Structures are given as structure tokens and as C-alpha cells.
Amino acid sequence: MKENKMHQRFQERIDNGEIIEPKDWMPKRYRRQLIRMMSQHAHSEIVGMLPEGNWIQRAPSLNRKKVLLAKVQDEAGHGLYLYSAAETLGVSRREMVEGYIYGNAKYSSIFNYPTLTFADICVIGWLVDGAAIVNQTMLAKSSYGPYARAMIRICREESFHKKQGYEMLAKMASGTVGQQRMAQDAVNRWWWPTLMMFGPPDDESPNSKELIKWGVKTKSNDELRQSFVDRSVMEARAIGVDLPDPELKYNEDTGHWDFGEIPWEEFWEVIKGNGPMNRERIRARRKAYEEGEWVRKAAAEYARKKKLNEEKAS
């Protein structure tokens, strides 16, 4: 079949809601876009362990410590499913990992902010996992089978993460005056960076049009951001914290909450590598990667010997 016929057939499959599997024909650009997006997503899960990991030893009780430890382990698992899903597109894990550790592949801007108090851990669960769920629920319907399937389990776990963060924040927001201040301060610092997680505004998002045409994304960055703002307003009110935006106002005509201007300059600086924690995050990941080289070598050698023994025995 000629190349343009194959493109046409591929688009028909997408438009009919068919799921694309690894061995199916796909345009080179579809494959490249998925590798970019899925690997960025995987890196985000792994780098995302750092701000929370910072508080495991300082969690205020044994129970809080156990929950946080389990959450951070879940994020590692998400990174691994996503790397495995991306490998089905013919890229190696080493290539992907080295792409952000030594190259300029991206990971989510949100993980370049510091966690200053334990309230930040509560807010990450509520807002950051909450935003991730809004985005990932959409991706669970993505046209690429391995990505969509990975999202189903990830969303279930993120949903638990969100609830535990919200519950902890609710407790803090109804605690002593000092605790209430700590909770509000964390909300003030994380609110705008969380809105940036959804990506630039639609008219400045070069990838959205193509990703939507191919059913990888089914909603735009702004649509998802709006849906997150709408649900967060109610959740904030219910536990008595304020969202730091004087322009938040319910719009009777649209049925949505209007919000103020996002500080986009800050977003572009963070994704260029100039956020408060970018350098430290990369330094930490590079150190872990280099210190783990012997483990990867030992695993490869073990696999080689095992295969050799199996061949001898057969």
C-alpha cells in the first residue's frame, strides 16, 4: 500500500475509535510524538519522587511515614510502567533515561519547586496528584493501547494519593493557628505551578493539534486546566483554605470559574532549566543513575549466564 494510503487508513482507524497496538503500522511522527510524551511522563514520575522523598524521614508520625513511603514507591512503579509502555515503540530505556539526565528531554515543571514544610506534602497529594488525575483520566482513553492501559492502574493509585493528601491538608487546616498558616502558605506556593502542569495555553501549544487529531489527547490543555480549577474551588472551600487568586469568580454564562493570569514567564523559565530546583533535581538523578551502573551490569551478566545455561540444558 502506498504511504499516503496508509496514512489515510491510519486516520480512519483513529476516527473509528480503534486502538493502535505496537505492531500496527503508524506514521513515524505518531511514534515520535508518543515517545516524546510517554518518556517525559515517565521521567516526571521518577523525578517526582524527589520532592516527596525529602520528607520521608521527617514525616510527623509513623503512620504518615508509612503512607508517604508507599506513595513514593507507587510513583516509582508508574515510571516503570511508562518506560515499559514506551519501549513498545522501539526506544530503549537507556536512551530515554539518558535523554533527560544528560540531554534536554523534559519532565514536568512542577517537580522543580522545593518542599519547604510537611504541608507541601499534603498539597502535592491534593493538587499535584489531583491535576495528574484530570490529565491522566483523559490519557486512559488515548489511541495508543499500551499507554491507555498503563493509565488505568496509574489513575487508581493517583486517586488514592489525592485522597490521602486532601485528608492530611483538611486536618492541618483545622488544627492550631500555626498549622493553619502552614497549610495556607503551601497552597499559596503550589497553586500557580499546579495550573502550569497542564501545559501552555492552547494558542501557544505546538503539539496539541496533532495529538488531538491522532486521539492521543482528547482534550486541550486549557479545557483540562479549567476542569481542574472548577473542582479545586469547591474542594478548597470545603476544608477552609483559600486559593491565592483574587480574580477567581464564578461565571454564570459559561458555568465555569474564571481565574487570573497564570505567570507564564515563570513557566517558560522553569522548562528552560532555570526553576528553583532544576539543577538539584538533575544532579540527584545523575548521581543515582551513575551509582546504579554496577547493578545494571550485574543484572545483564546474570541474564546472559541464565540464557547460556538454559541453552546448554535444552
Ligand code: FAQ
Ligand atoms: N512541564 O505543545 P505542548 C505526575 C512542554 S505526572 C514541562 O502543549 P503537549 C504524577 C512540552 O513538553 C506529571 N514541560 O505539549 C506525580 C512541549 O515541549 P517539547 C506529568 C512542559 O505535549 C504526582 C512544550 O512545552 N504528566 O504529576 C509542560 O501537547 C505527584 C509545548 O507544550 C504528564 O507528563 C510542563 N508542565 O502537552 C508524580 C502527562 N507542559 O516536548 C509524583 C502526559 C508543556 O515539544 C508526585 N503529558 N511542556 O520540547 C501530557 O499530557 C502533555 O505532554 C502535556 C503537554 C499536557 C504535559
